[in-house]
Amino acid sequence: MMTNPSILQTSSGSRRTAKDRREQIIAASRTLFAQNGFDATSMAQIARESQVLVGQIYRDFAGKEDIIAALVERDVSELLDDPELIGATATRRADQLYRWLHQFIGRRLDEDRRRVLSEIISEGTRNPRIAAIITQAHERLRERIATAALIWVPHANRDAERERIAELILTLAGAIKHRQIFGLEVNLAVAAKLVAVVEAEIRSCS
Structure with missing residues (x-):
């Protein structure tokens, strides 16, 4: 058998x-x-x-590159499957999406995740395949956030504004993560100000 x-x-x-x-x-x-x-x-x-x-x-x-690709995929899937983001998108609740925004920008990395993320980014600077995987992951997350942003900017023909909001969120969250990768603490007051920048952009597009 x-x-x-x-x-x-x-x-x-x-x-x-x-x-x-x-x-x-x-x-x-x-x-x-x-x-x-x-x-x-x-x-x-x-x-x-x-x-x-x-x-x-x-x-x-096939090798360690494939394992890194799986790690990136896992981390991105966790972000895409965030219950607050999924719940807000499903229920169209702006308050829940704002809660996700605060958590996403100010989220702290644990030590192991910080070190692994540092390794992945370092490998991405010299390995085109890993760089492409990181870029694709960024695009998937940006698309998901832009779709969720329909809650904030529901008007037709405002795709550019929603895309801009998504890119702003990712840029500011990336800045916070960049500091953490180098071992710097998250300043919650600064994180709150970054969230306020996004909220101001949302109001300007509404």
């Missing part, structure tokens, strides 16, 4: 699906990239940390 290749036995005898295995690899890689950096992390280390054989890792990912 043939074994389904998407389901493997773990050392404990429990069943592990291909999706679970990929999750283990991604989680282990995130930990190692945060601790050691991208270049100093080997596939052998990822295999030990994830408890997945090196050969199996290469069946799931």
